[in-house]
Amino acid sequence: MIFSFFLLTFAISTSYSIFLDIKMAKRKLQRFADNLNDPYILDRNKPLFEQIKGRWNEAFFQNPYPITLELACGAGEYTVGLAQKFPERNFVGIDLKGDRLWKGARNAEALGLKNVAFLRIQIQHLTNFFAQNEVSEIWIVFPDPQPRAKKEKLRLTNPRFLELYKQVIQNQAFIKLKTDNTQLFEYTLEVLKEQKIEHWEGTNHLYESSFLGEHFGIQTKYEKMFMAKGLNIKYLKFKIC
Numbered sequence: 001m002i003f004s005f006f007l008l009t010f011a012i013s014t015s016y017s018i019f020l021d022i023k024m025a026k027r028k029l030q031r032f033a034d035n036l037n038d039p040y041i042l043d044r045n046k047p048l049f050e051q052i053k054g055r056w057n058e059a060f061f062q063n064p065y066p067i068t069l070e071l072a073c074g075a076g077e078y079t080v081g082l083a084q085k086f087p088e089r090n091f092v093g094i095d096l097k098g099d100r101l102w103k104g105a106r107n108a109e110a111l112g113l114k115n116v117a118f119l120r121i122q123i124q125h126l127t128n129f130f131a132q133n134e135v136s137e138i139w140i141v142f143p144d145p146q147p148r149a150k151k152e153k154l155r156l157t158n159p160r161f162l163e164l165y166k167q168v169i170q171n172q173a174f175i176k177l178k179t180d181n182t183q184l185f186e187y188t189l190e191v192l193k194e195q196k197i198e199h200w201e202g203t204n205h206l207y208e209s210s211f212l213g214e215h216f217g218i219q220t221k222y223e224k225m226f227m228a229k230g231l232n233i234k235y236l237k238f239k240i241c
């Protein structure tokens with residue numbers, strides 16, 4: 001009797017989780033289809049995708065304003081939040097997950113923003129999409145910390161990535177990292193030291209620091225999750241050239 005009860009409970013919960021998986025997969029497919037016609041999203045199936053490098057101002061934004069990137073943007077909370085705050089700057093959120101970019105695009109659309117774009121690429125390919133000096137600021141917001149030594153090369157503050165950023169960012173422009181992860185924060189400080197990058201500032205407790213005002217109250221989905229767990233948010237800003 002007890003065994004049958006457990007069996008029934010197991011069958012119901014398994015069917016329910018399969019039902020949820022299917023629902024989620026369908027929603028993702030719908031979002032990918034929507035992205036094909038979304039004016040905010042640049043993806044490989046759009047004509048501009050192959051020709052955007054060096055032409056963001058003229059071909060996408062149709063204005064001369066400086067361009068900020070948000071890397072690993074997820075749903076692009078910084079892209080949308082900063083775009084609202086700074087109408088005379090342009091913002092490009094970059095991530096490889098199309099369903100998250102869809103969300104960011106919907107938020108930008110709801111606010112009628114004209115200075116927002118989302119680019120679906122692997123950040124490793126950044127230099128195929130931006131020319132030298134085309135970028136005036138980079139935010140890296142709660143990137144995957146990639147704690148395993150084997151995956152060090154995937155950390156977005158690895159020297160390999162810094163080299164890519166150097167190829168697109170203007171002289172004296174800031175790269176800004178926000179993370180909950182102590183290991184990634186310390187790793188980045190170590191990289192800056194090894195690379196002899198002297199111009200940096202930061203804090204391991206953003207919410208108790210004088211840097212908080214630079215964030216304009218913007219919080220991302222992951223930030224809210226980490227804060228609910230009681231984790232300190234760390235912040236670093238540095239110049240690589």
Ligand SMILES: C[S@@+](CC[C@H](N)C(=O)[O-])C[C@H]1O[C@@H](n2cnc3c(N)ncnc32)[C@H](O)[C@@H]1O
Binds near residue numbers: 071222223
């Ligand atoms: C932890 S989530 C953070 C999302 C968002 N910034 C936030 O704070 O809510 C990390 C994001 O980085 C993206 N990502 C990780 N590695 C990437 C890469 N090499 N190229 C593009 N996106 C990447 C993932 O798809 C994911 O959306």
